[in-house]
Amino acid sequence: EVQLVESGGGLVQPGGSLRLSCAASGFTFITYAMSWVRQAPGKGLEWVSAISGSGSSTNYADSVRGRFTISRDNSKNTLYLQLNSLRAEDTAIYYCAKDRGGSNYDFDYWGQGTLVTVSS
Amino acid sequence: EIVLTQSPATLSLSPGERATLSCRASQSVSSYLAWYQQKPGQAPRLIIYDASNRATGIPARFSGSGSGTDFTLTISSLEPEDFALYYCQQRSNWPLTFGGGTKVEIK
Numbered sequence: 001e002v003q004l005v006e007s008g009g010g011l012v013q014p015g016g017s018l019r020l021s022c023a024a025s026g027f028t029f030i031t032y033a034m035s036w037v038r039q040a041p042g043k044g045l046e047w048v049s050a051i052s053g054s055g056s057s058t059n060y061a062d063s064v065r066g067r068f069t070i071s072r073d074n075s076k077n078t079l080y081l082q083l084n085s086l087r088a089e090d091t092a093i094y095y096c097a098k099d100r101g102g103s104n105y106d107f108d109y110w111g112q113g114t115l116v117t118v119s120s
Numbered sequence: 121e122i123v124l125t126q127s128p129a130t131l132s133l134s135p136g137e138r139a140t141l142s143c144r145a146s147q148s149v150s151s152y153l154a155w156y157q158q159k160p161g162q163a164p165r166l167i168i169y170d171a172s173n174r175a176t177g178i179p180a181r182f183s184g185s186g187s188g189t190d191f192t193l194t195i196s197s198l199e200p201e202d203f204a205l206y207y208c209q210q211r212s213n214w215p216l217t218f219g220g221g222t223k224v225e226i227k
Contacts, residue, residue, distance in 0.1 A: 035216070037164075045156075045164065045207050047216040061215045062121075095163055100175075105211040106154040108175060110163035 002026040002109045004096050009114030016086050016118070022079040022096030022111055029077040030054070033099040035107060036070060036081045038092035038116075048094070049081065050105060064090075086118045122146055124208050124219035132227040139195040141222045143208035148188045152212040155184055155193045158205045158221075167206070168193060198224070 008020040022034070035050040049070040050059045058070050069082040079096050093115050097107035123146040133139055143153065151171040156164040166175040168184035171191060181196045195202055203226050208219040 037218075044221045045158075045209075045218040047209075047218065050216065059214050059216075100166065100169055104169075105216055106152075106166065106169050106209060107156075107164075108166045108169075110165075112163055 004111035006111045006114040009116045011117045018083045020081040024077045030074040033103045034079045035097045037095045040092040126219035130223045141193040143191040145189045149210040149212035154209045156207045
């Protein structure tokens, strides 16, 4: 059974940093690209970042490029998102999502999300 | 960036009725469009991928159609568990983008 479990969210002041983690199980992690998708309270879905299975290729939304860094440790079956220079508008539930078929960049499994709140 | 526009924003229907949801892209995405369902407090669930393919475990009452810029998600006969939010997503170009969503609510 595929499982994705996010952690690392919390309350942080504007300008602060957090690192989110997503522990994956139930599939061959290195075979699949992974993404982070966020959802601000009461709002729609926003794709944040994606990384290829090997970790050699990454992509970012313009809204986070230069502030967020996606990475993965395939030996630990774990996906990460480093969030720096956080702003109030980064407040959201952050979901990790598994690629449907390797590197299709649509998502067949999602975690339950971790809440990031940026506030003073 | 490819903008996806979903309509209507809200669809008020009764169980057993047919639901037709639209997603329009600002430029062609070929058939690289997916649909997701999201219920309150839950993560999204993949319903349709590549415009017309049902994801694993999705009932046959869900169908998708379209290509290029115009796409439709149809629920042939609404079940109580189908009342939810629905989002489309394109994977044709970076950045990946989602539509704003359509809420299917009970009339």
